[in-house]
Amino acid sequence: MSEKRKARETEKSSQKKEIPGGGKWVVLPCNGLDKEAGALAREMALHITKGGGNLICPVLYGRNPSRYECELAGGPLLVIDGCKTGCASKLARERGLKIARRLNVREMLKEMGIKGGKAPVPDPDNLSRLISSLQGLEREWEEKEVEPSPGLFTSPVELREFMMEKFVFKVPISGYFFNENDCWARVEGTRARLGVSDYVQQSASDMVFFEPPAVGTEIDIFDEAGSLESTKTALDIISPVSGKVVAINDELVEAPELINQDPYVRGWAVELELADFKGDSELLMDCDRYFSYLKDKVEREFDEKYGR
Amino acid sequence: MSESTFMGVPREKIPWCPEIDYDKCDFCMECDEFCPHRVFERRDDEERKLAVAHPENCVVFCRACAKTCEPDALSFPDKKETTALIKRMREEAGDGE
């Protein structure tokens, strides 16, 4: 084999292993042909991938998912939606992709006090303002690899239950705090894991999607910490505590039914580094209080259901 | 326990429910179809074909219906202010018990 050819071969194989632009964002944008916000999403995607990374065409990916297998493995996924419809997010979710970061142009514009136009034509001023707001995004994913708390949340959780009709409702005995939106925080040290209660699991029925928040997001008490969709309904996980998202339950993204099978332990959704648990806890119920609160609530619901 | 309370505060004292911006709403009814708590009501015979008829049914801090709204016509009160308000009312009532 000639030296030249050998060199070419090595070059080829290293190219094969190293995804072009590997390590940078893989960007899946809105296809940008509906409104201005969409067109801006497309332009932003082009801008972000200019220096490396990969661009996924939503239309082609929709038709032929295997086309982008290689690119998608090459870095964290950034989804850019144009508007509320969130086609790009939905596409990612339908294909079971893990979204590392999400931008919504409509919302970004709204924060800047700009109303996007109807025509799918990007206004250059709007584009440059959006782009300058992206500073830091380049490095962001590198800082994202936060480990879920080692050693925490490993002790077994004891539950107690009450029965209504044939339905058994379970609540932990201790260590959990609830809000009246039936979401829990399991608090250990400065960390908390969040999830939804057994009651939510039973009334919403079988979970089919979990859409997590991005790692790094600052969440205030009662903010949304991800959302769920079941065979019956869609709901937000309303955080009982404030803090910064340090980990999400990847297993739950793959298998949202874990919430049905084990809502208090394996069905956790998000882990936070707590910001002010002392303050938050004033507004929360401990396990005992939630147990009696839930019992009352379930009894009322059954009464209503049968018109009494 | 009174008929309906949220965090120990009578539900009707908490101003939490969606507000419809009728300049934007296109009456697609997605929100009404979505909401299991019957907050909205359809008014087929009126010009404004959708109304927030039962604000007290709305789950405090839930904003899920807004996600279904393509024209972005639904808005909610400020969450921080609502939390502060609830806190204040609880204190006034002696920790809401």
Place this chain on the structure above:
Amino acid sequence: MSEKKVYVIPCSGIGKASASAGREATYRVVEELMPERCETLCLGLLTTGDEEACGKVRDNIVVAIDGCAKDCARKNVEAAGKTPEIAHRVQDYLKKRKDLKPEAVLDIGEGGRKLVEVMSRELAAEIEGLLEGGD
């Protein structure tokens, strides 16, 4: 090719629309798409431990279709001494087509019927694949 039968067994899912969809997809496969190879069997017979029924699932190919994560169909087949060759939940199909939610137990509605169509086709293709590749 073996002469084994394929038993497609849905959960009985009395209380869930997704279970109704699983059952309807089963009927579509065993009665219309692959009637010469496939049959169904009452899951209840496995729960009671009926010898004849348990023997049938042990000696043949089994596809379990569950309407929720409680996996009654799969677990009852396993209790009869057989690991199903194929086991799916209706939710696995729904995850990919979330606009096709079955509506109610007695009438799964338009979306539910579309889901049944998608499920039964994919299932039939999967069974074909298994029969061709298997022996």
Place this chain on the structure above:
Amino acid sequence: MALEARPKYIGVLSCSGEEEPEGTIARNAVRLVMEKYRPGITVSLCLPLYLAGDEGERKFAQAVPVIAVDGCEKACAKLSTEKYSGEVRDAIDIRALLREWGVEDELSRSHPGEREWELTERVAQEIVKKIDVLLESGEVVRRDEG
């Protein structure tokens, strides 16, 4: 606990009956009773869940009177209740009922039509009769009376 004193519910358990048209009638009749004719007092039980689920289904079946609705003489609903929970309070065998009613039509298990639904309604009324016996005797009380 909610289940002390006299029970407030009646468990109705249909056979799973996927193989037979009478099984489809059994499932649908139970559903009609639960949704339409005796809501609030009727709780449907899930047969394979006796084996596959945690204790919820079995415990409940022990705490309330159970009416087994079977499609055929194999009586899976009745037998499985006896195996996992205890005696059934009453039982229906739809195939025997249909014989009694002189029904000889070819029925569909997968596409219930007018005839199947008419028979389903009649079976539902049979279940209702058995529920009402339990209510009238005071063995079961409605929640608002208890």
